[in-house]
Amino acid sequence: MLQAKEFLQEECKNVELSLKEALRYEYGRSRSKDFYDECTYRLQNLKRQIDASKASDLPELEEYSTLLSSLSALITRIERSHLGEFSWPFADSLELLARAVCQGVNGKDEKYGAPIFAISAEGGLEAYELHIEQGAVNFNFKRRIFNIVFPRTLKHHVLLHPILGHELGHAATTVPSMDDALSRMVLTRLEEGPLESEAKLTSWIDNTPTDSTKYTADMIEEMLYSWTEELFCDLFGLMLFGPSFVAAHYSLLSAIDPRGFDLGDEHPPNMTRFDMLLKAVEILGWQKVPKTGNAQLRVGVERFWKSLNHAPGAIPSWATICTTEQIQGALEGLKSILQPLGVAMYTPPAKDVLEHLVESLHNRIPPIGNSVKDDGVPELTDLDFRSILYAGWVEWHGQAQSVAESARMSFSDINRLCDRAILQQLAIDLWKKTGRTGTLGAD
Amino acid sequence: MAIHSLERRSDPRVVCGLLASSVLKRLGHPGKDEDFAVFLRNLIRLLELYRFGTFSEHKHRGILQRGPLGANKSSDSFSSEAMSAVKDALEQAHKEVFGDQSSEYVANYLTGIFESLETGQHVEPDDLELARRFLEVLNVRIQAQIR
Secondary structure, eight states: OOOHHHHHHHHHHHHHHHHHHHTTSOOOTTHHHHHHHHHHHHHHHHHHHHHHSOTTOHHHHHHHHHHHHHHHHHHHHHHTOOTTSSOHHHHHHHHHHHHHHSSOTTSOOTTTOOOEEEEEEESSGGGOEEEEOSSSOOSSOSSOEEEEEEEGGGTTOTTTGGGHHHHHHHHHTTSHHHHHHHIIIIIHHHTSGGGGOHHHHHHHHHTSSSOGGGSOHHHHHHHHHHHHHHHHHHHHHHHHHTHHHHHHHHHHHHHHOTTOOOOOSSSOOHHHHHHHHHHHHHHHTTTOOOOOSOHHHHHHHHHHHHHHHTOSSOOOGGGOOSOHHHHHHHHHHHHHHHGGGGGGSOOOOOHHHHHHHHHHHHTTOOOOSEEEOTTSOEEEOOOOHHHHHHHHHHHHHHHHHHSOGGGOOOHHHHHHHHHHHHHHHHHHHHHHHTTOOSBTTTO | OOSSOSOOOOOHHHHHHHHHHHHHHHHTOOSOOHHHHHHHHHHHHHHHHHHHTOOOOOOOOOTTOOOOTTSSOSSOHHHHHHHHHHHHHHHHHHHHHHTTOOHHHHHHHHHHHHHHHHTTOOOOHHHHHHHHHHHHHHHHHHHTTOO
8 A cells, every 4th residue: 555645756756757758759849848847847846845745744745646647637638749730830829829818918927927838639629728727826836837729630720720719818817917907897898788697697598498497596606607708708719810710619619509509507608609709790890891803802701701690590689698889898998908918919911911812722822921022023921820810711701602613622621721821921930030031032 | 437536626725825834934044946936936926816806716618618507617615615715814914914005015015025035135134024924824824724
């Protein structure tokens, strides 16, 4: 028999071995070093704490056991998810956004510091997640580790990955200054109306096709808190990723619950979420079809938004939980928080940029920021990866109008081109950061 | 079926107690100690939670994960009680050592001291004494809450 302390000392050695084994794989950029250093420190710290503990320090031993177990699980998840198991160009781009929103209201919270983002891939569609370490505070955290999880089967489907914008909303609330600002400026707006109290929510449920008697008082209390946070995270994802978030959100949530009526105690019904997002998009003016002679772009944008507005099973009137005024207030709050954080908030691409990207895709070329100047010299330009994703969705809807069915690209083809484009754009950004002018051959 | 049916979660009371007692032990013994710096950093983070009053132990499922009703509460009674105990202990230490000062003042004041200690800068004896008293009260109050 092993005493708790003896077992933990033995397990520390095992976790150390698995951490070393994790180094066999390639993980990309500097992420693996930061991750390795943080895990190594935590493990060494735990060893010291366990060695110094008494066998009778039961609550402390229990805490060490919990932390060691979490560390072991995290290392194992990351060890199995090396490069090639997910779209690392998307992961790198996502990380830039995540860094901006997970460091408090000033974008550089010195008290919490920059988190480490560890990426893994898991089975199942529902794998999309951002594991947030329980409690931002512990005794041996130098930096926080956020584990972003992609579904393994969708590794190249970057057009669906903007759904992770929702998860970044949860992550942002783990920093007190951000949590405080978001509560005051965004969540309070959503808490008006049915989400104001248990009684109002119960009466809202009474007007849905669901039998409200199956929900206990505890469940309603849970719904009140969770639904508000889930709706907030949807708006957060929208403001980070733009139209591609709406498309990914609709595609994936509809796949999980095609009727959209399911009232869970944690997630509001899909219909309620679609209703809120479409109202938000209208407020933001993103549905406007660009005035352009380029029929391909015009039709693509038109069909993209039409597909969301006229989805199978139009949104019923009972689904509304937030009024347009509430949503407008919440969006204004979000804008004032996200705008100072630089890269965080989505900005729609200029018409000619979107036109260029859609045309590239149409010609089966990865849509990147490039052009050929009048003198024939190719030029590389800055481009936000979220514009690539929007272009991908526009092309997916637009090609159905202009291309014979047999010659159309599959959804997977478009995703792969966008995945490749994000990779190439990262290379362009890196090249330009080194002081190059952006004109090939000029220096 | 899992052998251990409960999901294991960190106990904020134990974490708070470990932080307070570990820093107290090292307060009179300055020197290069990486663990001391990390304990101080986490204590500063704890004070940030106190400053903004954003204590919560909610967990959430991934956006596409679904489960039966009532199966996965985002806030269980254990977590809520544990976080309340940490908050209460901080409030008691605040009141006993700093009286009617605001939580923002207390968080700023202590953070300044802990940051100086973290970077090896000099701290005035009076300031150090106040920080020590705060941690002592915090430690006594939180230890009383641990099972």
